[in-house]
Amino acid sequence: MKIFKNFVIIFLLMTINNINANEKSERNEITKNLRCLICQGQSVYDSDSDFANSMKILVDKKLDEGLSEKEIYIYFKEKYGDWILYDPGLNKNTYLLWLLPILIFLFGGAIIAKSFILKK
């Protein structure tokens, strides 16, 4: 019985640890996708500037308030614009970025179809 009790305690301790780690990794995941606007070429996660540190605290706060990852991105996008996100959405400045691979794929497919399938 005593062994069983010990097991339960150890198990509980381990799960608590796990929960903490999960929270932190969610925050890290989000801050890796946010650009530190006052540093060059760094994410909020990488940077140790005043701005980035405040952002990290705010992301924690928003997670505590129960916002999902997507909602947090939308929240920051409203405040700072598209530039804060590393993953750009489809808009008039980025349509080429999104459509070019598809066009190249179709063009290449057409060449292959022409030279191999139609020749037969």
Add this chain to the structure above:
Amino acid sequence: MKKKLIPYSIILTFLIIFAVFYKSLKDTNIYTPETKINNDIPIFSADLLLLNENSNSTEIFELDKFYLLNIWASWCVPCRDEHPILMRLSKNNKLNIIGINYKDNKKNAKSFLDELGNPYEKIIVDKNGTNSIEWGAFGVPETFIIYNNKIIKKYIGPLNNELLLEIQKIIK
């Protein structure tokens, strides 16, 4: 037909590349934040400096009044430069000046105001910088013009005489 297709496609490819590069030649690499925004002000509650009380956004910002929100800190040198302009603006009855004390300690903030004068009606304490982020700020100093709970103008960096005239024009 096939002979014509190759040169045409080469020319077309080069034209597309030219167009892309020509377009991006005009864009700057340096990020320039938008200064004309029409966002709602954030909802928050925070401690006030000098008054030792807690307040929230609906208490501080009333409708149909012009507010100037200035983010400052005693350790920020450009804030010292723009302070005389805030003092001049504080004489205008139509404008209420609210301060956000960014990552500062109380003692230094108080001696800063004792030395240079206090243009602020209320000062929000922002110990960890999160309040400023909720406003969409980048750092200190930064100034927002607020009317009817909307941010109508945003100035990044210290105010100068030119901007003073612009602000006076806006609140007329």
